Amino acid sequence: MADETWSAKVSPEVKEELGQMVKDSGLSSKEFLEQLLNQHKIGLLQVSDAQRSEDIQQVSYHLDKIKNQFVGLVEKGIDLKDKFSESLAQESTLHKSIVDQIQTQSxxxxxxxxxxxxxxxTLEGLMQEINTRNEELESSNKTHRITIQMQQDKLGNLETRIESVAELEEEVSRLNQEAQAQAKRIESLEQEAENHKRQLVQTQAAKEAQEKDAIKAHEQMIQVHGLEVQRATLEIEKKLLEENKKIRDEYFLKVEALTSKNQELTEKLHQMELEKKESAAPNIKGKTKPGVPSGRE
Incomplete structure (x- = not known):
């Protein structure tokens, strides 16, 4: 492999001292730097075992800590699940009670x-009966009117036939009293029929109003209970979403922290293995003078 040029900026004193050391060693600048690098690696190896043991202990500590945190998250998730299950059971019981109440009221x-x-x-039948009675009363009224008319005709005939004024006056008075009694009876029957008809209309109106009020109250009650069930369901779903989001955010933060720590430890272990491999590589051979460490001991 071709050699490459390496340089660094140093103070004049360091440069002069480094040149003197290279000259005293009897080695070239390249051989001197290689020898210096090997000695530095040997020094690192002498302290690497203690550091490696300490790093392994630190890794074990962090792994145990990660394990405990993960177990805590799992136990917390189980507790929240039990809590939500109990809450859902209570809400379900309440919902069933409300539904049963609505069904009973319905x-x-x-x-x-x-x-x-x-x-x-029944009122319609009673009204039919009253109408029939009214027709009968009207028929009876008509008959009485005919009777009155006949009595009046008879009275007229009597007026022409009866010679006695006293008897005529007595018969006329009797017929008038009879006619008045018949008229009062007809008026009483008409008033009674009118009262029955008015009472029937009022009773029917009251029943219709009562039926409308009962239907309206029932519809309002169903609507109110439906809104209560819907509001309770929405509140439960909102609580569940908030708790799930909170747990998910905490879990993601923990996982991210654990992942970062694991990556840091992995990189550190990789660096240690790399340094170990470099320290185990064969040393570069070089010439040394007596009294100058060669780095092979």
Whole structure:
């Protein structure tokens, strides 16, 4: 292999002292530098064993520390998993309770609605009956009116036929009282029919309003419970995402630190192995004068 030129800037005193040492050694500058380098390697080898033992202990310490940190992370992850599992179980129980409550209330509302429909059907039958009675009353009223008309006609005939004024007055008074009684009875029957009709309309309106209020309250209750379940589910998912992100960030930071430390230790071990190989290489032969160490001892 061809030799290469090497140079370095030093002070004049160092340069003069180095030249004198090369001259005294009787070696060329190249041989002198090689000899000097070998002596330096030998000195490094004398202290490398102690340093290597210390480095190995340091590596073992860091590996144990890494192992403990990793085990701590795993145990923390297991604890968080148990905690989230328990929280999810509680939320699931709450959700089931709310759903059961909604179903019970829905069933009760359905029963109330069926009852209201049945009451409405009963009211419709009652109204039909009242209408039938009204028709009968109207028919009876018409009959009474015909009777009154006949009595009035009879009264007219009696007025022409009866000669006695006293008897005529008595018959007219009786017929008038009869007509008034019939008119009052008709008026009473009409008032009774009107009252029944008004009462039926009010009862039907009240039932319809009660049914609408029950349906509206049921729908609002279902909507409120649905929002509560949705909000509870969103809060659980948010907590889980935050905890998972926190664990993942901590894990990545630990892994990054461990990776950096492992790389540093690997480079250090590689450097130690490289120095060991260089120290085991054969020394370069060179001429030496008596009293000058050769580096082969």
């Amino acid at each position: 069933k009760q509302a359905q029963e109330d609605r069926d009852k209201a429909i049945l009451d409405k059907s």
